[in-house]
Amino acid sequence: MPIMGTKSALKWSKKITTSQVEQLILAEKDLSKAIAIFDSATAEYKNGFTHDHTTFGRMISKLVSANQFRPAEELLNRMKEERCQVKEDIILTICRAYGRVHKPLEAIRIFKSAKEYECNLTEKSYITIFSILVDENLLKMAMRFYRHMKKVGFQPTVVSLNILIKALCKSSDKIDAAINLFREMPHRGCPPDSYTYGTLINGLCKCGRIDEANELFGEMETKGCLPTVVTYTSLINGLCKSEKLGDALKLFEVMTSKDIKPNVFTYSCLMDGLCKHGRSMHALYLLDKMDCHRLSPNTITYSTLIAGLCKDGNHFEALKLFDRMKLQGLKPDVILYAKIITGFSDLGKFQEAANFLEEMVLDGISPNRLTWSIHVRIHYVVIQGLCGIDLNRAYHLYLSMRTRGLSVEPEVFSSLIKGFCKKGDLDKTYCIVREMVCDGCLPDEEIWKTLLGGLLDHRKLEVSIEKICLGPWQILSLVAFGFKMALDEG
Secondary structure (H helix, E strand, O other): OOOOOOOOOOOOOOOOOHHHHHHHHHHHOOHHHHHHHHHHHOOOOOOOOOHHHHHHHHHHHHHOOOOOOHHHHHHHHHHOOOOOOOHHHHHHHHHHHHHOOOHHHHHHHHHHHHHOOOOOOOOOHHHHHHHHHHHHOHHHHHHHHHHHHHHHOOOOHHHHHHHHHHHEEEEEHHHHHHHHHEEEEEEOOOOOOHHHHHHHHHHHHHHHHHHHHHHHHHHHHOOOOOHHHHHHHHHHHHHOOOOOOHHHHHHHHHHHOOOOOOOOOHHHHHHHHHHHHHHHHHHHHHHHHHHOOOOOHHHHHHHHHHHHHHOOOHHHHHHHHHHHHHOOOOOOOOHHHHHHHHHHHOOOOOHHHHHHHHHHHHOOOOOOOHHHHHEEEEEEEEHHOOOOHHHHHHHHHHHHHHHHHOOHHHHHHHHHHHHHHHHHHHHHHHHHHHHHHHHOOOOHHHHHHHHHHHHHHHOOOHHHHHHHHOOHHHHHHHHHHHHHHHHHHO
16 A cells, blocks of 8 residues: 555566665655655565565654654554564654654654554653653653653663753752752662763753852763763853853863864853853854854854844944845844844934834734734834934834734824924824824823824814814814913913
C-alpha cells in the first residue's frame, strides 16, 4: 500500500536489498521522491522484497523530520499489519519529533501506544518523555511521570536526576530543592556531571543568585567537570544582568583563552550588557569578532545592538546594521522597528521616525494581540511629534491608524484638532471631532476651548455645529461654552 499514491520511474536491480533501499531513502532530499522510492521497492516489481524494521524506520524518520506525522503513523500501523517488529527506536523517533514541535501530549500518546505494537520500552523512552514534559513546562505532569518511573522499577540515574534538577530550577521557589538534590546525588551513587552543574548554574542565574552560581562554577573544575560554552554563556548572562559587566568581560576572556569558542548567544548576552551600560561601540567591536569566527548574528543580536546604538545616539551605525540585517534575510519585527522609531523620536527627528513607521507598514508587519499596544504607542509618539512640524503628514499617519483598526489616543485627537484649528482648516477639524465622538472618546474641556476658539475666530459656529453632527447635549454645551467665551471677551 503506497504512502501517498506516489509513482516512480526508478529502475531497480533484479535483487533489491534492505541496504540499497535504506541508502536511497537516506540520500534523497526531496520527500516525495523518497516516498516514491519506498513505495516502488515493493509495488512495481515482483521480486519478493518486503520492507523490514530498517526501511520502515528510515522512512518514518524522513516523514517526521518534515512534520508529516499522519503518514508516519500510518506506516507504524502498516508495520503491525505486515507483522514487522516495531522496535523502541521507531517509537522514540516519533515521540522526539512530537516533542520538537511542542506537542507533548501527542508524544505521550505514541509512548502509551507501544503496547499495541508489542514493543517493550526501556528506561531510555521513559527519560525521553520525562525530558519533553520538563522542556514544555508541564511540571506537575512531569513530576507525576517521574514518580511513575520509580514505581515501575527504574532507579534514579545521573540523566534522570539532571532532568529533575532542570524541572526544579524552572521555579524560583524550588531552586533550593534543586540544590539539595544536587548535594545528595553522590550519596545516591550518581555523581553530578558537567550537565548537572550547568543546569544548576543556569537556574541560579535566572533567580538572580549570581554569587552562588559563581561559587558553583568555581567548584566544577575541582570535581573534574569542565564547563561547556552553554555554562559560560549562562554565567556571563547572569553577571551582565546583575550589573557585573566587568566580571562578565573577564569571564569571556577566560573562556576564549581556554579555547572554548563563544556561540551567537554568548556574544548576544555580552552585547546586551555592554549596550545597557552605554558601551554600544564596544558591542559593535564584538560583532566584528563574530564575523572573524564566521558566526552569523541572529535577530536578537541585531536588535540588541541597534537598540544600544540608538540609545547612545549612534543612529548612523544603527541604520547600517538595520540594512545589513535585512540584506542577510532577517526580517525585523515590530519591537525592533519600535526601538529605531523611539530612538529618532527621542532626538526630535520625527520625519525620520515616520519614514520607518511607514516602512514597517510596507513590510507587512501588522498588529496582533501581543503587539497591539506597541503599534499604538509608536504611532502616538510620532503623530504627536509631527503635529508641530508637518501637520499633513501627521494627519496621514492618523488615517493609516484608523485604516488598520488601531485605537487612537485622546492626546492624538487633541494634537490634531489644535493643529488644524490653528491652521484654520475647519473641514479636517470637523472630520476629526466627528470621528473622535464616534469612537466614544468625549472631548475634554481643553479640546472644547481649542475647538470653540477656532470656530469663533472664523465666525462659523452655527454651520460648524451642523457639520460636526453632535448630539443635543453636546450642542447645548458647545453653545453655552461659546457664549461664556464671548462674555469673557466682552
